[in-house]
Amino acid sequence: MNGTVTVDSTVGNDTLFLVTWTAQQPQMFVSDPRGKIYDTFSVDANSKMAYLKIPNTAKDGIWTYSLMSNAQTLTLTVTSRASNPNVTPITLDCKMNKDTSTFPSPMVVYAEVRQGSLPIVGANVTALIESADGTTETLELLDNGAGADAFKNDGVYSRYFRSYKTNGRYS
Numbered sequence: 001m002n003g004t005v006t007v008d009s010t011v012g013n014d015t016l017f018l019v020t021w022t023a024q025q026p027q028m029f030v031s032d033p034r035g036k037i038y039d040t041f042s043v044d045a046n047s048k049m050a051y052l053k054i055p056n057t058a059k060d061g062i063w064t065y066s067l068m069s070n071a072q073t074l075t076l077t078v079t080s081r082a083s084n085p086n087v088t089p090i091t092l093d094c095k096m097n098k099d100t101s102t103f104p105s106p107m108v109v110y111a112e113v114r115q116g117s118l119p120i121v122g123a124n125v126t127a128l129i130e131s132a133d134g135t136t137e138t139l140e141l142l143d144n145g146a147g148a149d150a151f152k153n154d155g156v157y158s159r160y161f162r163s164y165k166t167n168g169r170y171s
Protein backbone atom coordinates (compact mmCIF):
# COMPACT_ATOMS: atom_id res chain seq x y z
CA MET A 1 0.00 0.00 0.00
CA ASN A 2 1.56 3.27 -1.13
CA GLY A 3 0.18 6.76 -0.88
CA THR A 4 0.61 10.35 0.12
CA VAL A 5 -0.46 12.60 2.99
CA THR A 6 -0.41 16.38 2.73
CA VAL A 7 0.75 18.30 5.78
CA ASP A 8 -0.19 21.96 5.39
CA SER A 9 1.42 24.92 7.13
CA THR A 10 -1.25 25.06 9.88
CA VAL A 11 -0.18 21.72 11.38
CA GLY A 12 3.02 19.76 11.96
CA ASN A 13 3.49 19.42 15.72
CA ASP A 14 3.22 15.96 17.30
CA THR A 15 2.81 14.34 13.88
CA LEU A 16 2.25 10.61 14.23
CA PHE A 17 1.90 7.80 11.68
CA LEU A 18 0.05 4.80 13.17
CA VAL A 19 -0.06 1.49 11.29
CA THR A 20 -2.15 -1.55 12.22
CA TRP A 21 -2.26 -4.96 10.58
CA THR A 22 -4.20 -8.20 10.91
CA ALA A 23 -1.60 -10.92 10.26
CA GLN A 24 2.10 -10.15 9.84
CA GLN A 25 4.03 -6.93 10.43
CA PRO A 26 4.52 -5.07 7.13
CA GLN A 27 7.69 -3.35 6.01
CA MET A 28 7.04 0.37 6.56
CA PHE A 29 8.61 3.67 5.70
CA VAL A 30 7.62 7.32 5.43
CA SER A 31 9.36 10.01 3.39
CA ASP A 32 9.10 13.76 4.03
CA PRO A 33 8.62 16.39 1.27
CA ARG A 34 12.42 16.77 0.91
CA GLY A 35 12.98 13.02 0.52
CA LYS A 36 14.25 12.16 4.00
CA ILE A 37 13.21 8.59 4.83
CA TYR A 38 11.86 7.62 8.26
CA ASP A 39 11.70 3.90 9.03
CA THR A 40 12.26 3.66 12.79
CA PHE A 41 8.74 2.74 13.85
CA SER A 42 8.04 1.73 17.44
CA VAL A 43 6.44 -1.70 17.11
CA ASP A 44 4.06 -3.57 19.42
CA ALA A 45 3.84 -6.97 17.73
CA ASN A 46 1.30 -8.32 20.24
CA SER A 47 -1.13 -5.50 19.46
CA LYS A 48 -0.24 -5.65 15.75
CA MET A 49 0.53 -1.96 15.57
CA ALA A 50 3.44 0.39 15.03
CA TYR A 51 3.87 4.12 15.20
CA LEU A 52 6.33 6.70 13.99
CA LYS A 53 6.52 10.09 15.70
CA ILE A 54 8.06 12.80 13.53
CA PRO A 55 10.54 14.83 15.61
CA ASN A 56 10.03 18.60 15.99
CA THR A 57 7.57 20.16 13.53
CA ALA A 58 6.82 18.09 10.42
CA LYS A 59 7.73 19.85 7.19
CA ASP A 60 4.73 21.07 5.23
CA GLY A 61 4.15 19.46 1.85
CA ILE A 62 3.46 16.01 0.49
CA TRP A 63 4.64 13.07 2.59
CA THR A 64 4.77 9.60 1.03
CA TYR A 65 4.33 6.28 2.75
CA SER A 66 4.86 2.66 1.80
CA LEU A 67 3.48 -0.36 3.63
CA MET A 68 4.68 -3.62 2.04
CA SER A 69 2.95 -6.82 3.02
CA ASN A 70 1.31 -10.03 1.92
CA ALA A 71 -2.47 -9.95 1.53
CA GLN A 72 -4.00 -8.66 4.78
CA THR A 73 -5.88 -5.64 6.07
CA LEU A 74 -3.63 -2.66 6.82
CA THR A 75 -4.71 0.70 8.22
CA LEU A 76 -2.79 3.95 8.38
CA THR A 77 -3.86 6.83 10.60
CA VAL A 78 -1.98 10.13 10.53
CA THR A 79 -2.47 12.77 13.21
CA SER A 80 -0.85 16.18 13.61
CA ARG A 81 -1.42 19.17 15.88
CA ALA A 82 -1.38 22.90 15.19
CA SER A 83 2.04 24.32 14.34
CA ASN A 84 1.05 27.75 15.68
CA PRO A 85 -1.33 27.98 18.64
CA ASN A 86 -2.71 31.24 17.19
CA VAL A 87 -3.76 29.65 13.87
CA THR A 88 -6.62 27.16 13.87
CA PRO A 89 -5.68 24.09 11.81
CA ILE A 90 -7.70 22.83 8.87
CA THR A 91 -9.30 19.49 9.70
CA LEU A 92 -10.83 16.74 7.59
CA ASP A 93 -13.37 14.23 8.88
CA CYS A 94 -14.17 11.42 6.43
CA LYS A 95 -16.79 8.71 6.60
CA MET A 96 -19.11 6.54 4.57
CA ASN A 97 -22.78 6.03 5.36
CA LYS A 98 -21.99 2.29 5.72
CA ASP A 99 -18.89 0.14 5.30
CA THR A 100 -20.54 -2.79 3.58
CA SER A 101 -23.00 -2.76 0.76
CA THR A 102 -25.15 -5.08 -1.28
CA PHE A 103 -24.99 -4.52 -5.02
CA PRO A 104 -26.47 -2.32 -6.55
CA SER A 105 -27.30 -0.12 -3.53
CA PRO A 106 -24.94 2.92 -3.60
CA MET A 107 -22.92 4.09 -0.62
CA VAL A 108 -22.37 7.76 0.22
CA VAL A 109 -18.88 9.10 0.90
CA TYR A 110 -18.62 12.24 3.06
CA ALA A 111 -15.70 14.54 3.88
CA GLU A 112 -16.16 17.54 6.15
CA VAL A 113 -13.43 20.19 5.73
CA ARG A 114 -13.22 22.91 8.41
CA GLN A 115 -10.92 25.46 9.92
CA GLY A 116 -12.15 25.57 13.49
CA SER A 117 -15.93 25.93 13.21
CA LEU A 118 -15.78 27.53 9.74
CA PRO A 119 -16.42 25.45 6.62
CA ILE A 120 -13.76 25.37 3.91
CA VAL A 121 -15.42 25.91 0.54
CA GLY A 122 -13.88 25.55 -2.91
CA ALA A 123 -11.54 22.73 -1.89
CA ASN A 124 -10.60 19.86 -4.19
CA VAL A 125 -11.53 16.73 -2.25
CA THR A 126 -10.78 13.26 -3.59
CA ALA A 127 -11.63 9.98 -1.86
CA LEU A 128 -9.69 6.77 -2.41
CA ILE A 129 -11.98 3.82 -1.71
CA GLU A 130 -10.49 0.38 -1.22
CA SER A 131 -12.45 -2.85 -1.59
CA ALA A 132 -11.84 -6.04 0.38
CA ASP A 133 -9.80 -7.43 -2.54
CA GLY A 134 -7.45 -4.40 -2.50
CA THR A 135 -8.84 -2.64 -5.58
CA THR A 136 -8.80 1.16 -5.20
CA GLU A 137 -11.30 3.53 -6.81
CA THR A 138 -10.91 7.32 -6.97
CA LEU A 139 -13.96 9.53 -6.39
CA GLU A 140 -14.09 13.34 -6.56
CA LEU A 141 -16.32 14.68 -3.77
CA LEU A 142 -18.47 17.78 -4.33
CA ASP A 143 -20.02 20.51 -2.16
CA ASN A 144 -22.56 21.68 -4.75
CA GLY A 145 -25.90 20.81 -3.12
CA ALA A 146 -26.67 18.18 -5.77
CA GLY A 147 -26.84 14.39 -5.68
CA ALA A 148 -25.57 13.07 -2.35
CA ASP A 149 -24.58 16.58 -1.19
CA ALA A 150 -27.45 18.01 0.87
CA PHE A 151 -26.29 21.65 1.16
CA LYS A 152 -24.11 23.74 -1.14
CA ASN A 153 -21.00 25.43 0.32
CA ASP A 154 -21.36 24.00 3.83
CA GLY A 155 -17.89 22.39 3.85
CA VAL A 156 -19.34 18.88 3.59
CA TYR A 157 -18.20 17.27 0.34
CA SER A 158 -20.00 14.10 -0.73
CA ARG A 159 -20.83 11.78 -3.58
CA TYR A 160 -22.56 8.49 -4.28
CA PHE A 161 -20.15 5.60 -4.69
CA ARG A 162 -21.50 3.19 -7.29
CA SER A 163 -18.28 1.81 -8.81
CA TYR A 164 -18.18 -1.44 -6.95
CA LYS A 165 -18.46 -4.82 -8.54
CA THR A 166 -19.08 -7.18 -5.62
CA ASN A 167 -20.80 -7.23 -2.26
CA GLY A 168 -18.52 -6.68 0.70
CA ARG A 169 -16.54 -4.23 2.77
CA TYR A 170 -15.26 -0.92 1.39
CA SER A 171 -13.16 1.66 3.21
